[in-house]
Amino acid sequence: MDLKLHDTRVIVTGGGAGIGRAIVDGFLAEGAAVAVCDIDADALGRLPDGVFHRRVDVGIAEDLAAFIEDAIAHLGGLDCLVNNAGIAGPSAGIEAIDLADWNRTLAICLTSQFVCASRAVEALRRSANASIVNLSSVAGRVGFPQRTPYAAAKWGVVGLTKSLSIELGPDRIRVNAIMPGLVAGDRQRRVLEARAQNRGRSFAEVEAEAFSLTSIAEYVTPEQIADQVLFLASERGRTISGQAISVCGDTRALA
DSSP, X not given: OOOOOTTOEEEEETOSSHHHHHHHHHHHHTTOEEEEEESOHHHHHTSOTTOEEEEOOTTSHHXXXXXXXXXXXXXXXXXXXXXXXXXXXXXXXXXXXXHHHHHHHHIIIIIHHHHHHHHHHHHHHTOSSEEEEEEOOTHHHHOOTTOHHHHHHHHHHHHHHHHHHHHHGGGTEEEEEEEEOSBSSHHHHHHHHHHHHHHTOXXXXXXXXXXXXXXXXXXXXXXXXXXXXXXHHSGGGTTOOSOEEEESSSBOOOO
């Protein structure tokens, strides 16, 4: 399928590895021009030559805003903003979660998306095919015990998405959220390992429990998430807005 994304101008936060890198690679394969930020300098160094990139801690609003402005200038405008950057946050009962960890998780997983959107909206208004795609999580639909900062942030992403869709609809800027389930990769493994340690159980046991709550008991791949993002950014997705789209194998709960 030709999504006709050639020369589309895209910003991807957290685009150095994992889901973000799959999204970057997907857009590049379609002929788009992509700007990337990530906190991992080594991951940025593995991007293809010619991709505008900068090491940015998205939890520092001033640095993130400066990157967005510079990326738009480099790209000569903007057609699609992908708010992908995020962290897992702490795995602990609510009474054991430090306020600094709570604030850090919300700053990276939610506030960074506000910062990016607020700085990108004027450029998006000048695009003939404008869209914002925010990465939420199935935790933003069903909740996540022992991971309250992460779940709260991801529910917040859905609220941000729905509100911006209404606000920016008259400007023909589409705004959607993606809600991944169990995604293959190091980050998901670390989450399950932390859960196993907290509960005094084996990795295999907590992995099996997670899949017992999912109709299609297999990991989602980063490429599947990227495919959904690219479709939403294309003209084929021009009437899809305000949606929180699960790509999760029908995950019914997170334990």
